[in-house]
Amino acid sequence: EAQVTQNPRYLITVTGKKLTVTCSQNMNHEYMSWYRQDPGLGLRQIYYSMNVEVTDKGDVPEGYKVSRKEKRNFPLILESPSPNQTSLYFCASSKGLAYGYTFGSGTRLTVV
Amino acid sequence: DQQVKQNSPSLSVQEGRISILNCDYTNSMFDYFLWYKKYPAEGPTFLISISSIKDKNEDGRFTVFLNKSAKHLSLHIVPSQPGDSAVYFCAARRSGNEKLTFGTGTRLTIIP
Numbered sequence: 001e002a003q004v005t006q007n008p009r010y011l012i013t014v015t016g017k018k019l020t021v022t023c024s025q026n027m028n029h030e031y032m033s034w035y036r037q038d039p040g041l042g043l044r045q046i047y048y049s050m051n052v053e054v055t056d057k058g059d060v061p062e063g064y065k066v067s068r069k070e071k072r073n074f075p076l077i078l079e080s081p082s083p084n085q086t087s088l089y090f091c092a093s094s095k096g097l098a099y100g101y102t103f104g105s106g107t108r109l110t111v112v
Numbered sequence: 113d114q115q116v117k118q119n120s121p122s123l124s125v126q127e128g129r130i131s132i133l134n135c136d137y138t139n140s141m142f143d144y145f146l147w148y149k150k151y152p153a154e155g156p157t158f159l160i161s162i163s164s165i166k167d168k169n170e171d172g173r174f175t176v177f178l179n180k181s182a183k184h185l186s187l188h189i190v191p192s193q194p195g196d197s198a199v200y201f202c203a204a205r206r207s208g209n210e211k212l213t214f215g216t217g218t219r220l221t222i223i224p
Contacts, residue, residue: 033210033212035214042116042214042216042217043156043214044214045211045212048210058211092155094210100148100158101148101156103148103156103157104155105153106155
């Protein structure tokens with residue numbers, strides 16, 4: 001089944017403790033992206049990647065890092081999480097925008 | 113700066129009637145528009161799209177209309193069904209840019 005898989009689905013952590021949210025797609029898509037969803041703000045792009053070793057900032061990149069060492073994986077790294085990063089995170093991939101994005105099921109992160 | 117706006121946070125429609133969801137954008141460079149549907153605890157799923165060279169695109173019960181001069185698009189669902197109850201996001205992009213800019217979403221509730 002073609003899909004984008006995120007892990008974990010739920011995570012509660014403490015301020016300052018480094019964490020990684022993994023994202024993997026099995027569709028051989030070149031384009032991958034991370035979004036966060038917050039009430040009243042919709043989906044905002046954090047980082048995106050056009051291909052292996054090619055990444056760039058989205059609208060809200062502060063406090064996040066990404067890497068794209070292989071085509072299928074695009075992990076999101078929070079080096080020192082803060083409470084304002086409490087949010088619902090979505091990873092997405094695409095083979096071309098005419099086809100739309102395929103989204104993962106989301107990761108609900110709470111930073112206390 | 114919210115470049116894609118959905119001014120109605122929620123909408124309730126009787127089953128069998130027409131649902132109309134609206135979206136406005138401010139960036140005249142946008143030339144491709146998409147609608148996504150999101151159920152709780154799931155990622156958004158691609159619904160329908162339209163290119164700026166068209167003013168209408170239809171797919172079964174779903175039709176998207178684009179009014180470029182007004183920078184406005186709408187999604188019509190006819191007839192509305194209980195399974196259509198979800199949050200709907202409109203999104204926009206411009207040529208040569210894979211990035212999608214999302215609106216804040218409209219929660220549609222279909223009343224049986």
